[in-house]
Each structure stands twice: as C-alpha cells, then as structure tokens.
Amino acid sequence: MTPAQFDTSDEAGRPTLRLSGALTAASLSAVWKPAAEFARKASAGLTIDLSNAAMIDTSGAAFILALERASSGAEITGASDNALKLLDTLRHSTPETLPQKPKIAGDASPGLIANLITRVSFLGDTVIASLALPGRLRFLRGADFFRIAERAGIQALPLVVMLGFLIGMILAFQSAIPMRQFGADLYVANLVAISLFRELGPLLCAVILAGRTGSAFAAELGTMTVNEEVAALATMGVDPETMLVLPRMAASMMVMPALVVAIDLAGLLGMGVVLMLLGFPPAAILAQVIATTGPSDFLLGMMKGVIFAGVIAVIGCRAGLTAGLGPRAVGEAATSAVVGGIVATVVLDGLFAVVFYRLGL
Amino acid sequence: MSEVAITVDHVAQRFGSTEIFHDVTFDVKTGEVFVVLGGSGCGKSTLLKQMIGLRAPSAGHISVLGHDVVRERANVRQTIGVMFQSGALFGSMNLLDNIILPLSIFTDLPAAARAEIARVKLALVGLADAAYKMPAEISGGMAKRAAIARALALDPPVLFLDEPSAGLDPITSAGLDRLILNLRDTLGSTFVVVTHELQSILAIADRCVMLDRAARGMIALGVPKELQTQSQDATVRAFFNREPL
Known part of the structure; x- marks a missing residue:
C-alpha cells in the first residue's frame, strides 16, 4: 500500500x-x-x-x-x-479539552504522614486484637500457625546456621590479626562470644527473618488483599488482625529463640574452627567462652530476638494488609516489609543498647 | 462482505486423552461480526486461542487473511488485535500508555502523534477522561473498553474479543455492542467475538457458530435469528430461547 x-x-x-x-x-x-x-x-x-x-x-x-x-x-x-x-x-x-497529566509533586509529605498514621493505628489494632484474643480463639487456625512456624523457623534454619558459621569465622579472622600484635589472640573467643550472644545473633536473625518471612507475609497478605479475600473475611465478621496477623506474629516470636540459639552456636563453631587453626586447643576456647559470657548475655540476646520477630511480623503483615491495588502493589508491599523490618530492628537495637547500658546489664 | 478473512478447517483440540472438540469448520467473511458461542466448558476460549495462534490445534488448520496461524504466526500477529477476557491491561502503565505501547513498538510515529492517536482511540471507547488512570483504578467495564482501544491501537483488520460483555451491566454491554457495530461499519473491520450473552449475540452477530460440550464439536452455524426460530437441534433451541434442556 x-x-x-x-x-x-x-x-x-x-x-x-x-x-x-x-x-x-x-x-x-x-x-x-x-x-x-x-x-x-x-x-x-x-x-x-x-x-x-x-x-x-x-x-x-x-x-x-x-x-x-x-x-x-x-x-x-x-x-x-x-x-x-x-x-x-x-x-x-473526542472532547475539546483533553485531560492534563496529573501532577505528582508535593505528594510525598502528606503520604509520609498518612503512612505513619496507618502504621501506628495498625499497631494499635494488633494490640487490641491480642487483648481480645481469649474471646476470639475460634478465629485462630492451628494448622496455619504451625505452617507459618515451619516456614519461618525450620525452613530458615540451614540459612541461619550457614550465615552464623561464616560470620563467626569472619569475626574471628578479622579480630585475630590485630589482637595477635598484643599476644591476645585467645581473647578473640571472648569478643566473638559476647558480640554474638548480645548483638549479632539476634540482629542477624532479625535481618534473615525480615528478608525471608516479613516479605513472605507481605506478599501473601498483599495477594489476599488484592483478591479481596481480606474484605471477604471482614464481611464474615472475622477480624483480619486476629485471624491473619496474630498467628504470624506468634509463630515468628516462637521460632526466634531457636534461630538465635542456632546462629549463636554456629557462630561459636566458626570462631572455634579459626582459633583451632591458629593453634588453640578446644578446651581453652570453651573455657574462655564460659568465663566471659553468662546466662544473662544469652537471655538478653534471645529476648531482643523475640521482640524483633514480633515487630518484623507486624510490619510485614501491615504492609500486606494495606497493599494497594494492581500487580505492583504486592511487590511494593514486600519491599516495604523488608525495609521497614530492618529499619525497625536497628532502631530498636539502638534503644536496647541505651536501656541495657542505663540498667547496667 | 464476501472475501474470506478467516478459515477454520476441521480443527480439533485434545488435552491428553480428553477431546474438547473435533471437526470444527467454518469461514469468517471480511467485515463480518462472527460470534463463537456455547455453554461453559465447550471450548470457546480454546478455539479463540487457536485462532490467534496461542495454541496449535491438535488437528486441522486455521488461517487468518491467508496466513496459517501456526506456520506464519508473525504475519498473523500483524493483522490481528485481541481483547482478552480480563482486559489484560498492563497494570504498571496508565490507560494512555497501554495504548501507546504497540504504537511505540510497531510504528515510527513521533511521540506527540502516538499520544494523539492513543487519546483518540480512548475517546472512541468513551474513556477520554480516564487517560491517566491506572488499570487498578477503573471499573471492569472501563477495563474492557480500554482493552478494546488497545486492540485497536494499530487498526488491525481482524479483531478478536473474548467475552466482551461478561460481567457488565446492560447499559455498558449495549454500549460495547454499539461500538463493535460502529467500528465494523466505519472501518470495515472483521470481528470474532466469543460470548454466551444472548442479547449481545442477537444484537451484533452477522453469523455464529455454536459449540457444544456434549457433542464435542460444533452443532450449529448460521444467522442467530434463523437459528433461534428454525433450528431442529434441541440444545440450539434451548440456548436461543433460554429454556432448560
């Protein structure tokens, strides 16, 4: 033509x-x-x-x-x-005047405030749902709880152990070089044990939980929101916070101590391997660890981990339940869950550091 | 309205040992609104997928404007526009960009011209004011109209519409029917419409083919109003007269 x-x-x-x-x-x-x-x-x-x-x-x-x-x-x-x-x-x-492209400048500030309000109100809703739980036990499904616990805990265990072992090795190697100059190589065991028990163990577990489980919660609940399953629950008179958020929060908090123990032990093992390569006998390394750390270090780390897990789960669920419409919404919810979970964990960790210092713990 | 636009020749579809339909044969003439109808599960959408080259028939041949849909898929795709049942609009783009996309890929038009053409296509389906809306922000009826506008982006001579009226209110549905007839009259486009909406069939179809799940094939071919009054087949009569079998 x-x-x-x-x-x-x-x-x-x-x-x-x-x-x-x-x-x-x-x-x-x-x-x-x-x-x-x-x-x-x-x-x-x-x-x-x-x-x-x-x-x-x-x-x-x-x-x-x-x-x-x-x-x-x-x-x-x-x-x-x-x-x-x-x-x-x-x-x-065709109309005489065509629509103008919408201007999006200036949306950021109101969006930020609205987002903050949503987060605070969601936290409030979750607290209310927790308090009202005894009267709403029939909303909970045991199978869901164990499924979530398995995915958040057992399936994360290999990753946690591997990362813990590598982090223990890296910490030991990096600190052994300067400490050797002072003939204090053996104190690497003290350093790694304390930092793992009190700080790195719960923090690394929280990062893993935010990346694996928080994003999965956001994606799962986001898809349910997009498909109007959450609306269907609400119309049945079922409170989504009780049925969807609390089991996820509880399962995450329940598996976190196990993950923290696993990462601590794997980290100690990694550190032990390095120190043995440097010529220290296992008994000496173990004695250093036992002498330096007490049950309080271990328990404080575990407590922090449990709180991190609860916050990460709530942030992940909130991201999913407040997901927008359309295919992009689920991806944005997952991103928001991971970023929000990690930021909240670090902020809380800072607060714990100040509080423990003031309390002399 | 005499040239043949589409030929469906003894086409069959099997999934493993399950036969969906066999020996489906008909022609669609240029400028015709041809409806594929039948009850749920009879293979209407499967036949449509075969006609647009998304699924190769288990047996038989289909050609669109002389091109075999399996062997000359690239040629066929330049001559057809498809509206999928769900609309299948790209969720990350506003409606205007959904329509600009094929124009950007397949033409060298300047950006302003592409936007102008896309706006006119949206206006044609009554969505001029919704140009900058995202697919998630519009109703199901609007999404279907936007999908028709996208199918029209390159003014293909043959358009396939999968259930355009499903789930729509009678007014929106009648508006879509009118739009199809208007496009047929002004552009001379050929339409293949898959639907089981009786009112829509009677309003737009020049001819139709009826598939039946029990017969595993076609049970009627002709003008809908004639089939409604003259068919001897009990299923065809029941369908057109909304009677239980």
Missing part, C-alpha cells in the same frame, strides 16, 4: 493540504510533523483534500482531527462516505 504523502498549495489565497496514500498508523510517521506544521501556519481557512487518500483508519482520522485542531478549523473535501462517518464519530467522541 502506498505510504501517506502530502503536498500543499495556495489556491486563491486558500491554503490547501492534499493527502494521498494510506493514512494509517504504519505509514503516517513521515508526514505527521510537517503536515501539522503547515496546518498550524495556515491557521483558519485551511482545506484538507482527501480525494487521493486510499485508506483512512482511526489513526488516519486522528491525524486529520489533529490537523483540524492545529488550523483552528478546516474544510475537508474529497473524503469518502466511510471516512466522513469515521471522522464524525471521532469528532463527537
């Missing part, structure tokens, strides 16, 4: 634009800009001659309407009946 072409003339002071060939989306690229420019310059009194146009589809009609608008009204001649009918249809359906 002949591609679209145009030529112009100025007959008796009346500018004329003659279009020929196929006026279709595929063939208009070369003529659109120059023809529109001619129409704009011609302004009123333009004649658009379509007698040589072989074919006009809706894209061609859109082109002719654009020329009409550019010239502030034009006379169309030589068009077939079908072309005139199509142009009439489009002219009547």
Whole structure:
C-alpha cells in the first residue's frame, strides 16, 4: 500500500493540504510533523483534500482531527462516505479539552504522614486484637500457625546456621590479626562470644527473618488483599488482625529463640574452627567462652530476638494488609516489609543498647 | 462482505486423552461480526486461542487473511488485535500508555502523534477522561473498553474479543455492542467475538457458530435469528430461547 504523502498549495489565497496514500498508523510517521506544521501556519481557512487518500483508519482520522485542531478549523473535501462517518464519530467522541497529566509533586509529605498514621493505628489494632484474643480463639487456625512456624523457623534454619558459621569465622579472622600484635589472640573467643550472644545473633536473625518471612507475609497478605479475600473475611465478621496477623506474629516470636540459639552456636563453631587453626586447643576456647559470657548475655540476646520477630511480623503483615491495588502493589508491599523490618530492628537495637547500658546489664 | 478473512478447517483440540472438540469448520467473511458461542466448558476460549495462534490445534488448520496461524504466526500477529477476557491491561502503565505501547513498538510515529492517536482511540471507547488512570483504578467495564482501544491501537483488520460483555451491566454491554457495530461499519473491520450473552449475540452477530460440550464439536452455524426460530437441534433451541434442556 502506498505510504501517506502530502503536498500543499495556495489556491486563491486558500491554503490547501492534499493527502494521498494510506493514512494509517504504519505509514503516517513521515508526514505527521510537517503536515501539522503547515496546518498550524495556515491557521483558519485551511482545506484538507482527501480525494487521493486510499485508506483512512482511526489513526488516519486522528491525524486529520489533529490537523483540524492545529488550523483552528478546516474544510475537508474529497473524503469518502466511510471516512466522513469515521471522522464524525471521532469528532463527537473526542472532547475539546483533553485531560492534563496529573501532577505528582508535593505528594510525598502528606503520604509520609498518612503512612505513619496507618502504621501506628495498625499497631494499635494488633494490640487490641491480642487483648481480645481469649474471646476470639475460634478465629485462630492451628494448622496455619504451625505452617507459618515451619516456614519461618525450620525452613530458615540451614540459612541461619550457614550465615552464623561464616560470620563467626569472619569475626574471628578479622579480630585475630590485630589482637595477635598484643599476644591476645585467645581473647578473640571472648569478643566473638559476647558480640554474638548480645548483638549479632539476634540482629542477624532479625535481618534473615525480615528478608525471608516479613516479605513472605507481605506478599501473601498483599495477594489476599488484592483478591479481596481480606474484605471477604471482614464481611464474615472475622477480624483480619486476629485471624491473619496474630498467628504470624506468634509463630515468628516462637521460632526466634531457636534461630538465635542456632546462629549463636554456629557462630561459636566458626570462631572455634579459626582459633583451632591458629593453634588453640578446644578446651581453652570453651573455657574462655564460659568465663566471659553468662546466662544473662544469652537471655538478653534471645529476648531482643523475640521482640524483633514480633515487630518484623507486624510490619510485614501491615504492609500486606494495606497493599494497594494492581500487580505492583504486592511487590511494593514486600519491599516495604523488608525495609521497614530492618529499619525497625536497628532502631530498636539502638534503644536496647541505651536501656541495657542505663540498667547496667 | 464476501472475501474470506478467516478459515477454520476441521480443527480439533485434545488435552491428553480428553477431546474438547473435533471437526470444527467454518469461514469468517471480511467485515463480518462472527460470534463463537456455547455453554461453559465447550471450548470457546480454546478455539479463540487457536485462532490467534496461542495454541496449535491438535488437528486441522486455521488461517487468518491467508496466513496459517501456526506456520506464519508473525504475519498473523500483524493483522490481528485481541481483547482478552480480563482486559489484560498492563497494570504498571496508565490507560494512555497501554495504548501507546504497540504504537511505540510497531510504528515510527513521533511521540506527540502516538499520544494523539492513543487519546483518540480512548475517546472512541468513551474513556477520554480516564487517560491517566491506572488499570487498578477503573471499573471492569472501563477495563474492557480500554482493552478494546488497545486492540485497536494499530487498526488491525481482524479483531478478536473474548467475552466482551461478561460481567457488565446492560447499559455498558449495549454500549460495547454499539461500538463493535460502529467500528465494523466505519472501518470495515472483521470481528470474532466469543460470548454466551444472548442479547449481545442477537444484537451484533452477522453469523455464529455454536459449540457444544456434549457433542464435542460444533452443532450449529448460521444467522442467530434463523437459528433461534428454525433450528431442529434441541440444545440450539434451548440456548436461543433460554429454556432448560
């Protein structure tokens, strides 16, 4: 099919634009800009001659309407009946003023405040749901609880052990080099044990939980929200916080001590391997660990881990339950859960550090 | 309205040992609104997928504008527009960008021209004011109309619509029917519409083929109003007269 072409003339002071060939989306690229420019310059009194146009589809009609608008009204001649009918249809359906692209500048601040309010109110809803739990026990499904605990705990165990072992090794290697200069290599065991029990163990478990479980909660509940399953629960009179959030929170908090123990032991093992390679006997390493750390270090770390787990679970669930609409919403909810979980963990850890210092723990 | 746009020749579909339909044969003429109808599970959407080249028939051949849909898939895809049952709009783009996308890929039009054409297509389906809305923000009826606008983006000569009226209110549904007829009349486009909405079938179809789950194949081919009054087949009569079998 002949591609679209145009030529112009100025007959008796009346500018004329003659279009020929196929006026279709595929063939208009070369003529659109120059023809529109001619129409704009011609302004009123333009004649658009379509007698040589072989074919006009809706894209061609859109082109002719654009020329009409550019010239502030034009006379169309030589068009077939079908072309005139199509142009009439489009002219009547296309409004004079087209919508403007929405401006999004300035949305950030109100969005931030609204987001903060949602988070606080969600936390409040979860607390209320926890308090009201004894009267709503029938909303809980035991199978769900154990499924979540398995996914958050048992399935995360290999990763936790591997990371703990590697972190213990890395810490031992990195600290052994400077401490050897002072003949204090053996104290690497003290350093690694205390930092693992009090700080790194719960923190690393929290990061793993946020990445694996928090995002999974957000994606699962986000999909349920998008599919209106959460709305269906609400219409049945079932409180989503009780049925969906509390089991996830409880399961996460229940498995966290086990994960912390696992990462602590794996870290100690990694550290022990390094120290043995440096020539220290296992008995000496164990004696250092026992002498330096007490049950309080171990228990404080575990307590922090349990609180981190609860917060991460609530943040993940909130991200899912407040997910927007459309396919992007679930991805955004998962991202929000991971980022929110890790940030909240670090902030809480800072607060714990201050509180423990003040309490002399 | 005499040239053949689509040929469906002794087509069958089997999934393992389960036969969905066999020996389905008909032609769709250029400029015709042709409806594929039948009860749930009879294979209407499967036949549509075969016609647009998404599923190869277990037996038989289908050609669109002379191109075999299996062997000349690339040629076929340049000549068809498809509206999927769910609309299948891209959720990360607003409606305008959904329509601009095929124009950007398949034409060299300048950006302003692509946007202008996309706006006109949206206006054609009554969505000029919703150009910057995201698919998640619009109703099911609007999504279907936007999907038709996207199918029309490159003005393909053959359009396939899967259940355009399903789940829509009667007014929106009638508006879609009118739009299909309007496009057929003004552009001379050929439409293949899969539906079981009786009112819609009677309003738009020049001809139709009826598939039946029990018969595992086609049980009627013709003009809907004639089938309604003259068919000897009990299932066809029951369908067109809304009677239980």
